Structures are given as C-alpha cells and as structure tokens.
Amino acid sequence: MIRRTFLALAATLFLCAQTGHPALAEDKFIIVQSTTSTQNSGLFDYLLPLFKDKTGVEVRVVAVGTGQAIKNAANGDGDVLFVHSRPSEEKFVADGLGVSRADVMYNDFVIVGPSSDPAGVAGSNDVTASLKKIAESKAAFASRGDDSGTHKAELRLWKAAGIDPGANSGDWYRETGSGMGATLNTGTGMDAYIMTDRATWIAFGNKGDYTIAVEGDPKMFNQYGVILVNPKVHEHVKADMGQEFIDWILSKEGQDAIASYKVDGQQLFFPNAEKGGS
Amino acid sequence: MDSFWSALGGAIGLVFALDPDLMEIIGLSMRVTLTAVLFACLIGLPLGAAVGTFDFPGRTLVAVVLNALMGLPPVVVGLLVYLVLSASGPLGPLRLLYTPTAMIIAQMVLVTPIVAALTRQVVEDLTREYSEQFASMGVGPLDRLTAMLWDARYSLLTVALAGFGRAVAEVGAVIIVGGNINHVTRVMTTTIALETSKGNLQLALALGVILLAIAFAVNAAVMALRASAVRSAYA
DSSP states (O other): OHHHHHHHHHHHHHHHHHHTOHHHHHTOEEEEEEEHHHHHTTHHHHHHHHHHHHHOOEEEEEEEOHHHHHHHHHTTOOSEEEESOHHHHHHHHHTTSEEEEEEEEEEEEEEEEOTTOTTSOTTBOOHHHHHHHHHHHTOOEEEOOSSOHHHHHHHHHHHHTTOOGGGGBTTTEEEOOSOHHHHHHHHHHTTOEEEEEHHHHHHOSOOTTOEEEEOOOGGGEEEEEEEEEOTTTSTTSOHHHHHHHHHHHHSHHHHHHHHHOEETTEEOOEEOOOTTOO | OHHHHHHHHHHHHHHHTTOHHHHHHHHHHHHHHHHHHHHHHHHHHHHHHHHHHOOOTTHHHHHHHHHHHTTOOHHHHHHHHHHHHSTTSTTGGGOOTTSHHHHHHHHHHHHHHHHHHHHHHHHHHHHHHHHHHHHHHTOOHHHHHHHHHHHTHHHHHHHHHHHHHHHHTOOHHHHHHHTTOTTTTOOHHHHHHHHHHTTOHHHHHHHHHHHHHHHHHHHHHHHHHHHHHHHHHHO
16 A cells, blocks of 8 residues: 555656656756846846747756856756856866856946945945945945855955954844845945945845945956866766857857846846857 | 735736746645645554554554654754765665655655654544443454544544645755756746845745745645545535
8 A cells, every 4th residue: 555655656657747847848948047136137037039049959057156156057957057156166177076267248237325334435446445445334234155256256355455344243244145136135234335236136126225336446356167077077968059158148149148248227247258169 | 015015916917827936836835735734644644543542562653753753953954865866875766866756755855754753643542432342343453544544534624734834834954955946847846035135025025925835725725634634524
C-alpha cells in the first residue's frame, strides 16, 4: 500500500514535470545567473525578447547577488554568468569554472542620501573623501552586506578611504544582508546614505526625499562581464546556446540594444564590448 | 495612501481585464500550491492518522518531531531542496532546479509536517472515543485507519486548508528553488518580493491584497463544499 502510494507519487511528479513544462521537452532555453541590478532596472525584460525573436532561444534569468550567482554557476546551475565584480569573475575563470570573460557594459555607482545631508557630502565627486566625512560624522550608512558585486565594490572604496566600517557595524554602519532594492527600502527608512548602482536607483520607485549625493568619481565605475560556464566541468552546460547568447550580446546588434534601453529618458547601461571580440 | 488605492485599483483592473501576465502568475501560484498540498495530504493524512491511531514505541517522540517540523523555516527548506536538486547535488541529473516541479517539492516538504501533525491530533482525539468500540468489534488496523480518516474528514478539510495557507503565502523556499524566472517560475509571492525590491510598494501591496482574496475564495469554496456535503449526509 505504502509502496504503491509512493510509486504513484513519483509517477505523478514525473508527469507534472513533463506536461507542465513543454519547454523542457524542446530544451530551447538557457539559464543565466545574473544580478538584481540588471533585472530590477528592466534591462533583461527589454533585451531577452529581442534575442529570442532572432534565435528562438529562451533565456531564463535567475537574479541574485553576484556572490550567490557565482556560487550557483560554480555548482553548475546555470549556463552563463552575467555579473559585475571583475576580481571574482577573473577568479571564476582562473579556477577553470568559466571558459573566458568578456566586458559587456558599464554604468556607475552613486551614493544616495537624504535631503538633510547630515554628513555634508551632497554634490561631491570625490568618493573617498565623502566616505571619510560620513564616517567622521557617524551619519548612518546602509550597506548591502551580502557579498554582492555592489557590496564588494563598496568595501573596496572604504578600504581606499582607509576606514574599516565593519568595526562600526550595528552602530552607524548598518549591514542589511539583503538585495539592492531591499537595502534602498531599509536605508531610506532610517535616513542612511546608501551606495547603489545608478540603474537600480533610476528605476527605483520608493525614493522619498532622497537624491544622489556623490557621483562622477572614476573610482565608482561599475563594469559588467559575461562568462560561459565551463562545459568541461559541468557537461550538461548548453555551451552552444550559451555562446550564441554571449556572441549576440557582444555583437553590434546586442550592444546597440543595450544602449537604446532607457528609463525616464536616461540611458542606464553603456555598452563597451571590445569590437570584433567574442 | 492615495497611491495605494490607485495601485490597488490598477491591480484589480488587471485581474478583471484578465491581464495575461498576471493570469499566468496567479495560475502558476495555484498550480504549484494546490499540487503541493495534494501530495502533502497524500502523505501527511495517512501518516498522521497512523501515529494518532496506533500505539508503538517512540510514538510520543514521532509526535513531537512532527509538531516541531511545523516550524520549518521556508528558507531552510528552500536551501535543502536546492542542494538536493542542484546540478552538483544527488538529484542534479533530473534537471528539476528552476522548474515549477522544484517549487512543488519544496512546498510539499514544508506542508507535509503540518498536515501530518494536525491530522495526528485530530485522529488521536477521535481514537479515544472509538477505541473500545473497535476492540469489541475486532476491527483490523487498516480499517481502523480508514474509518478514522473518514469520520474526521470535516476536521481534516481544515487541516488541508492550514497547509494551503502556509504554502500559498510562502516566498522563502520557492524563490530559491524556482529562481523567480519570468514566465517560468514567477508566482504571486515572488512577484510581490520583486516589486518590493523595485520600490513599487503600492503595487506590491495591491498584489498582496489580490493574493489574500484568492486565498479567501479557495477557503470559501472548500467551506461551501463542506456545507453541502454535511447537508446531503444528514438529509
């Protein structure tokens, strides 16, 4: 009786997997492990239908922090990695987990803050000086604290400013351990400064009285890269379709598509793939 | 709050306009949750009834474990199912990660202990009333089990609804094993989480109201079914 129940269960689950999922049968899809900034900004919703129309390949995006995206890809749970933390990406390739890395596009990070500007940094284009002022005035600063690309970039900037914010964690330095959107929601709720990528900020719908305080420092450059997960490590990786997607996004057509994506009239990402490279 | 009401109006408008994206999301939510609850009941009802009916060594311990598992955090279940279904995990070759089936499995793991634990309590209370009768009539174990499940059926409907409530409201597990992929594994709760992270708080709240309304409709339908069943049983 029990065995029969389990057999029936297994059979039904199997059927669910088959019938409920016609796409599995044809297998014309790839999984891209990517970041919340590319998803929340709406870029993928704009780009992927263009790619599907051209090639018939569906791209399924799992949007998590860069750290988690890299771990998922290392486990083989994705065909392509599309993230923004160059040192981690290069390590991923050096470890043999990825085939090769290519630049796709960039934007920049900004520090947003409340209009009261408690640390007096509004209008600055010097990020390390601004971080020093924030630390000296002990103005609240909300950090992602989640090992994401933005978090790693933020930590590099604190280091450049010669400050160890972790020593003040729980005091003025507040690690939310969450995604960009959740950190913006939390940070704006406690009048904290927040470092965010510009794309997420422009597309964010709960800005309150917040404005961009610090921007325009070359140190806040934010580069996105794309990597094919190594099929020699994970043999189920759909290398052909994954490479097709990478080739397209690096091609003139893909790069033009990235450049033409705008929110409120502002371009969110700037394509910078090497010409002719793939 | 003006913008909340306009967002709610907009969201309800999407429902009545049968907006294809929203319909797809609601449909997947229902498919995943109802399938998960169905399987959870197939396992949990007999399991809970067995623990509630029969005396065996370690029975109290099993009951405590079942009760404790009712508090399983969804994120932990999501992680466990991820590790099992991941390409590097034991069931990786099945390629179930980031599919609705993975979400069904996660919710099933989450809901089965709830169904089993509550069934055990219901059946155990009933067993006290029936045990002498069963003993004097010499009823076999399997018949006792089915008699218990049948006689407790109305209470067990509420048990199933408790499981449904847990599953339909849950986001932590399905977002990990489903990946919140647009048009593939995006359900109501993960959409609400996504809209919240985009700062579209009013829209997120409006979707929450719609989810609540769907849960209400499901509960009302089950209760109406129960009422008509009771009427016909005593007619």
